[in-house]
Amino acid sequence: MRHILSIFIIAVTLISCQQVDEDMIKIHRDKTISNNFIGNGVQWxxxxxxxxxxxxWGKLMTDEKWEMNFQRLDYMQPKMFRxxxxxxxxxxxxxxxxxxPILDFNTPEIKALEKILGYAQKNNIEVLFGxxxxxxxxxxTDAGHGDKFTGxxxxxxxxxxxxxxxYLINTRGYTCLKYYNLVNEPNGDWASTKGDFVEWSEGVKLLAEALKERGxxxxxxVAGPDAVTRYDNPRSTYTGAGWVEETAKQLDDIVGIYEVHDYTDYELVRSGGFKKYHGDIAQLMKHTNKQIIFGELGFSRNGKENQEKAAQDPYACEDSQFDVFKYSYGVDMxxxxxxxxNAGYSGAAAWALDDAMHTCGDLGNKxxxxxxGMWNSLGAELCNNPEDENMRPWFYSWSLLCRYFPTGSEIVETDTTGIEGLRLTAGVYKDDVTVALVNNSGMAQSISLGVQSxxxxxxxxxxxGERAVDENGFPxxxxxxIKAKNGLKLDVPANSFILLTSLDY
Incomplete structure (x- = not known):
């Protein structure tokens, strides 16, 4: 009887192990989504x-203010600035x-800009400039000089x-400048091009030729098209997605990297449809074998609740996103x-680093x-609120997604979880691995993850309510x-983000 019981226990154990193996969410290191990943970063x-x-406002950005930004970026380790x-x-x-035109490359304004470029150069951060x-x-308000340039x-x-x-590259040595945007969101009716593809395409052709002539x-x-993919301008010949397609058809020989924007919809992301939509965009230029990135990524500000909050804040304009104050924004981003x-993009720059960078129309109204932003560097000076300078919750998740997916990583395929709201991606860098998971649902999950390290x-x-930080507020x-030679069991709380990594800094 004891012998039969022992056989039964062994059989149950084997069945249990086999079941765990079948349910394991595997990471396929031999199946690459993208090579030479650039990395995630911020608009600054x-x-x-x-x-x-x-x-x-005068020189409110003192050396101390700049240093505060540098220290936080030192932790984040962004791989890309726009x-x-x-x-x-x-x-x-x-x-x-x-x-x-009269040009002066020795202005105080250029010296201020060089604080950003100097930081990028020192830290090997690729810059999308423009x-x-x-x-x-x-x-x-630009009227009066509007006739100086035709477009x-x-x-x-x-x-x-x-x-x-x-001047910036050859004289000052900023070889961190890798890509150039001639016009921001040129398909928009708010752009200087007003959605005129011909004007923009002629401009980038001239730019590419001039860059080549100068060596x-x-x-x-050139980076392009910098279009907002989910915005269709009725004045434009092409849809937002059409701008990507036509750039690939007409300008592939001069475009060095494809780059788009999206201020996306919460439901599109939480349903998992974001990957499909933007994966289809990436397919429009798949034949070119060039990388594609998000130059700006954020969530739509157009919701009624958000606009009400913007109207109630005495220091904000309608072009604001008040969800940055919520921990949920860190999960959604x-x-x-x-x-x-997972859709094949080689990086994304979050909009934006800092509230203090811009005003509506850049007219300078306080x-x-x-x-x-992830903070407001001038919270005390502009809003009489020093606490506004503190890091907001979404710094936590975004900094980890920058820090632990190094430039040069391979993004590899993973099994779909089969669980609503639970998604993951994995990056391999030399002999290190990083896995990022999100549970964008209200139900906790326990999974078996085939991460091998x-x-x-x-x-x-x-x-x-649970974000472990050090004395500086950094994750x-x-x-x-954690030993993971043969995978591991993982509890994933509801509405959470988890990052696993073997990388050390």
């Missing part, structure tokens, strides 16, 4: 209202009697852009970027901040030295 602008004594500016904010200082649009054609395809503007790039093409290439990585893993957990692992 050089505080045009507060960067110098000449600025609208840095857009405007010629007439930095180096275009006037026109001569023949209406030829200008918001044709100078003096962005806003009604994005004006050779006069292209000439000064290339002079500026030559700058070995450092920096993690979900979006996990899906983007009561019209674009509230989108010869090195011990660390586990970070982001959920409401610390809840567990260390």
């Amino acid at each position: 602008s050089a505080y045009p209202h507060a960067d110098t004594e000449n600025a609208d 840095v857009l500016d405007q010629a007439n904010w930095r180096y275009l200082v006037g026109f001569d009697k023949n209406d030829e 200008e918001w649009g044709t100078p003096y054609k962005m806003h009604d 994005a395809n004006d050779p006069k503007w292209i000439k000064i852009v290339v002079e500026y790039l030559d 700058l093409d070995k450092y920096i290439t 993690a979900d979006a970027v996990i899906q983007s990585m 009561n019209e901040l674009k509230r989108w 010869s090195k011990p893993l660390k586990k970070f957990v982001y959920m409401d 610390v692992p809840t567990e260390k030295d």
Whole structure:
């Protein structure tokens, strides 16, 4: 009887082990989604209202303010910055009697911008650089100089852009400048191009030719189309997605990287449809074998509740996203970027790093901040609220997604979980592995995860009320030295983000 019982126990054990193996969510290191992953990062602008004594608000961005940003970025380890500016904010200082542009590359404004570029150069961060649009054609307040440039395809503007790039790259040595946006979101009715594909495409052709003539093409290439994929401008010949398709058809020989924007819908992300939608966008240029990234990624501000909060905040304008104050935004942004990585995108820049960077229309009104950031560097000065300078919850998850997916990683395939709201992505870098998981549902789950690592893993957990941090407020692992040679069991709380990694810094 004892012998029969022993056989029964062994049989049950074997069946149980087999069942665990069948249910295990596998990570397929031999199946690559994308090679040479660039990495995730942020949009960071050089505080045009507060960067110098000449600025609208004076030099509120002191050395101490810059240092606060640097320390937080030191933890985040972003792999990409998107840095857009405007010629007439930095180096275009006037026109001569023949209406030829007068350039000055020694302005205080350029020195302020170089704080960002210097940090990027020192830390091997790739920069997507550019200008918001044709100078003096962005806003009604630009009237008076609006006739100085005809548009994005004006050779006069292209000439000064290339002079500026030559100074920054060859004279100052900022080889971190890798890609160039000629116009922000050129398919938009708010863009200086007003959605005119011909104007924009002619401009980038001129730019590519001028970069080649100057020998700058070995450092920096054109990024495009920079279109908002889920926005269809009735004045434009093409839909938002059509801009990507036509760029691939007409301009692939000059575009160095494909790049798009989305201020996406919560339901699209939480349902898992974000991957499908943007995967289809990526397929439009699949034949080109070039990378595609998000130059701006965030969630739509158009919801009724959000607009009510914006109206109630005496320092915000309608172009704000108040969910950045909620822990849930960190889950949703993690979900979006996990899906983007699985769709083949080589990185994403979150909009935005800091509330203090922009105002509505960039008119400098202190009561019209674009509230989108991970903090507000000028919380005390502008809002009489020093606590506004603290890191907001979503810094936690976004910093981990930047820090632990290094440039050069391979993003590899994983099994779908089969569980609503539970998604993951995995990156392999040399002999290290990182797995990011999100449970964007109201139900906790327990899974068997086939992550195999010869090195011990660390586990970070982001959920409401539970975010382990150090004395600086930076994430610390809840567990260390996790052995995972043959996979591991993992509890995934409801509405949470988890990151497992063998990487050390």
